[in-house]
Amino acid sequence: MCVESVPPPPSRVTRRGVLAGAAALAGTAALTAAPGAAAAPARGATDAPAPGAPRTGDLVVEGGTLLDPATGEVTEDAVVVIRDGVVRAAGAQARIAVPAGAPRLDAHGRWVLPGLIDAHIHLNTATEALDTVRKGATSARSGSTNFYQDIAVRELARQAPERAPRLRAAGVFVTPGLGDTVLADPDLTPLARLKEGVRSAEALRRVVQVNLARGADVIKTRVNERAGLPEQDPLAQVYSYEQLSEVVAAARRGGRGVLCHSYSERGCDDAVRAGIRSLEHGVFVAERTLHTMRRRGTYFTPTLTAIAGLAEESDPVLAERGRAYLPVLKEAVRAAHELGVPLAAGTDSSGGSVEPIGREVELMHAAGLSALDALRTATTQAARLLGLERTAGRLAPGFAGDVLVVSGDPLADVSVLAQPVRVVRAGLPLAR
Numbered sequence: 276m277c278v279e280s281v282p283p284p285p286s287r288v289t290r291r292g293v294l295a296g297a298a299a300l301a302g303t304a305a306l307t308a309a310p311g312a313a314a315a316p317a318r319g320a321t322d323a324p325a326p327g328a329p330r331t332g333d334l335v336v337e338g339g340t341l342l343d344p345a346t347g348e349v350t351e352d353a354v355v356v357i358r359d360g361v362v363r364a365a366g367a368q369a370r371i372a373v374p375a376g377a378p379r380l381d382a383h384g385r386w387v388l389p390g391l392i393d394a395h396i397h398l399n400t401a402t403e404a405l406d407t408v409r410k411g412a413t414s415a416r417s418g419s420t421n422f423y424q425d426i427a428v429r430e431l432a433r434q435a436p437e438r439a440p441r442l443r444a445a446g447v448f449v450t451p452g453l454g455d456t457v458l459a460d461p462d463l464t465p466l467a468r469l470k471e472g473v474r475s476a477e478a479l480r481r482v483v484q485v486n487l488a489r490g491a492d493v494i495k496t497r498v499n500e501r502a503g504l505p506e507q508d509p510l511a512q513v514y515s516y517e518q519l520s521e522v523v524a525a526a527r528r529g530g531r532g533v534l535c536h537s538y539s540e541r542g543c544d545d546a547v548r549a550g551i552r553s554l555e556h557g558v559f560v561a562e563r564t565l566h567t568m569r570r571r572g573t574y575f576t577p578t579l580t581a582i583a584g585l586a587e588e589s590d591p592v593l594a595e596r597g598r599a600y601l602p603v604l605k606e607a608v609r610a611a612h613e614l615g616v617p618l619a620a621g622t623d624s625s626g627g628s629v630e631p632i633g634r635e636v637e638l639m640h641a642a643g644l645s646a647l648d649a650l651r652t653a654t655t656q657a658a659r660l661l662g663l664e665r666t667a668g669r670l671a672p673g674f675a676g677d678v679l680v681v682s683g684d685p686l687a688d689v690s691v692l693a694q695p696v697r698v699v700r701a702g703l704p705l706a707r
Contacts, residue, residue: 331703337368340385391411393657394415396621399424404438412631417446418445419448444490449496494534498519499511502582502600509539516548536556547564575608575619581622620632681694
C-alpha cells in the first residue's frame, strides 16, 4: 500500500510546526516568540535574529592562553573582544585595543578556545538544551526528535542564545516504524495506514517533504536497527540502497543533506554509495567504504561516547555489545583519520542525559588522533559539516562570540574539555 497521491505539505516553515514543537518543551514558552510571531527564517538566514527579540552580549575575555584550532597557534596573555555577540578582535593583549567600560571575564591562568560543537545529539527539552551549553557545546546538530522539539530548540537558541546551542535541526526520523511520531504533524498521519511502514518510495518522500516543510536543516534516516535496544540486532538492515537513494534524492531536492544511522559493513557501504552527507556510528564500516567516503567528502560521526556508554549498561546484552563494539569503532576512527576521511564529534546524548562533548574529544584522542586533531573534530571540522565554518569553531574576527574557558592546556590533557570552567554563548557568560 502506498501513500495517497495528494499534494505535499507547503515548502515553508509553518507557525503550526514551530509551535507544536515549542509546546512539547517545558519552560520555553516565555522565552520564544509570542503567538503571532513570524515564521522561522529561510535557509541562509538560519542564524539571523528575529527583530528585537534576542539579546547578545558585549564581553572582553582577557589574560588567558588562546588556542586557535584551525592553525594550532597558541597565544599567551591573550584577549578576545566580543561586541553584539560577535568576535571583533582576538590575539595578544598588547596588540589589541580593549574598549573602555566593556564587561570583563578574567581568564588568567586558564586556556581559552571556541565553544565546541556536538554534531549528533537529541535535544527534547529546554533543560537539556541549557545543559548542553553548560557542558561546552555552543553549537550542535540534532540527530532527530519525535515531535519537532529540535525545531523549537533552534528557535529558542535564536531568542535566548544563552539557553540553547546554535542548532541544525533534523526534525523527525525517516524510519520504517514511525510509531507515535505520526502525531507530530497531520501531514504524517496517512502513513499510519501502511502495513509495512515507511518503506515505499512515496512514503519515504512524504516524511522528507514534511520535514522540509517544517524547516528541518538536515534529514536523518537509518540503514540498521538500534544498538541501544537489547531486542534489536544493530547489524540487521532496514533500508536498501535503493530506499536510501530515495531519501537522499528527496532531501537534495530541498537543498538538504542526510545523516544516516549505520552499523553493518554492507549497511554503511549502501548508505555512503546512496550519497549521504555523514555516516553516524559506523562501527563495522569497511576500508573500501572509507576510501569512498574520502573521495566523496562524506563525514564520519562515530559517536564513541554512546558506544562506550553501552559497556556500562546493566543489561548484559548491551554491556557485551558495548565491550565488543568499542575497540572495533576506535580502529575504524583511526583508519578513517589516516585515510583523510573528515571526522566530526557527536555524543548521541538522549533520554534526558547530556554527555559533555569534551568526552567525545577524549575518545577521539584515545582512538589515535593527536590532541589537536581530536579537538578539530569538535570545532573546525564539525563546523564545516554543519555549514558553520564562518561562524563557529574559531575565535577570530567575524566568528560567534562562543567561548570555552578551561583549567589547563587541552593539547597536553584533553580531559580538561569535559569540565569547562566558564562558558560564553554569544557574548553572554553562563552563570557558574
